[in-house]
Amino acid sequence: MIKRLKYHEIDFEKYNYCLENSVQKKFYAERLFLDISTDKNWELLIYKDYEAMMPIPFVKKFAVKIVHNPKLCQQLGIFSNTDSREINDLFYNYLTKNFIIRYYTFNDINSFSKVLLTRKNFLIFPDKYEIVRQRYSPKRKRKLRLDQEVLDNSEIIKNFDLQTIKEFIRSTGLGADAKDMEQFIDLLSKFFLNDKLDFYGFFYHQKLINMIAVYREDYSLALLGTYNDREFVKLSGSSYLIDKVISENIETKIFDFEGSEIPAIEEFFRGFRPELRPYPCIQINKKDLLKRIVKKTLFLN
Known part of the structure; x- marks a missing residue:
């Protein structure tokens, strides 16, 4: 139900339409902002045909992609025309199961079944x-x-x-x-x-x-x-x-x-x-992050 797209696979016409009509609209998710702040190092998760979407910025360490919000990018998360806890949970579960995460922030509209760490805005x-x-x-x-x-x-x-x-x-x-x-x-x-x-x-x-x-x-x-x-x-x-x-x-x-x-x-x-307006986030300490990178590296080898 959740599909992962690399940057070159993103349909930006559909992306822009989803963002423009979302109840969570944030400038951090605008294409230009993400392209500049990540140097185009971001992917996208989508639900169905862009009914909901979630930008995923990353950096590379030891040939491993690590999810990390870029500098000056405070909030990302899920964007859709109606904020759905059920759909948000699907994105959250996909993210945590398929990516190594250092720091990722959702937006202040997103809600989840799970209690997450929050930061202030x-x-x-x-x-x-x-x-x-x-x-x-x-x-x-x-x-x-x-x-x-x-x-x-x-x-x-x-x-x-x-x-x-x-x-x-x-x-x-x-x-x-x-x-x-x-x-x-x-x-x-x-x-x-x-x-x-x-x-x-x-x-x-x-x-x-x-x-x-x-x-x-x-x-x-x-x-x-x-x-x-x-x-x-x-x-x-x-x-x-x-x-x-x-x-x-x-x-x-x-x-x-x-x-x-x-x-x-x-x-x-x-x-x-x-x-x-607090917003949820996922933040993994450096020790646990290193363990996940080592595990991933061993798996790749």
């Missing part, structure tokens, strides 16, 4: 901006009231010089080693050059001090990165940038904060009063 759904802003926490509202001196000497610039953008990410990015940093920069640059990503910079006295990276689809925006010069953190430029993007788009688009398991970042996101 935060969304603001379309509404009038005035109503959305009224919900902000008192602290966030205070942060958005910039001093007159700051207002007089600052400006927001969208999609400025890409080289400047890259250097700012390198100088302010936290929590990533040099190799990971360059991979993130490469991905963001490719999204930008394919007209799917916007960079918003907060310039104070003509100096770039805050920047956000926002992925753009017709129905959704996602905060893929926030970068801050720590010397100017008290000016709250990032809050100002996020609020600007929300104010310009929230009547017609979902704003996706991309979630975080880091308390300080979660607190920052919660200041905008988004809705908590």
Whole structure:
């Protein structure tokens, strides 16, 4: 009942139709996003004739395919016009029996008979901006009231010089080693050059001090990165940038904060009063993963 397709076997006309008409529609499953983020290293599981489908990204280790969500890809899972626990269970069982999994995420609509590990995400759904802003926490509202001196000497610039953008990410990015940093920069640059990503910079006295990276689809925006010069953190430029993007788009688009398991970042996101939307995932530790790879390698030999 579940069929596995390699990339070159996918009927993308049917794929796009299923995704566009799905109740779980997420930009992470758009073909362009997956092609760039995985370098086309993904397959597809389908139910019947694309009545439901499940993208499967992978990396190769020791000639073995390992399922692993690519960088910046938060949620995938099953897409269909009605979310069915029974059908989702079929996909889950096929996935766990036929693939070696390191980390795979379903989407926040998918439900299962089995209790799965969940992670946090935060969304603001379309509404009038005035109503959305009224919900902000008192602290966030205070942060958005910039001093007159700051207002007089600052400006927001969208999609400025890409080289400047890259250097700012390198100088302010936290929590990533040099190799990971360059991979993130490469991905963001490719999204930008394919007209799917916007960079918003907060310039104070003509100096770039805050920047956000926002992925753009017709129905959704996602905060893929926030970068801050720590010397100017008290000016709250990032809050100002996020609020600007929300104010310009929230009547017609979902704003996706991309979630975080880091308390300080979660607190920052919660200041905008988004809705908590947890999503299920499968995560296998490195020790168990290695055992499965060894077993698979022995079987292949």
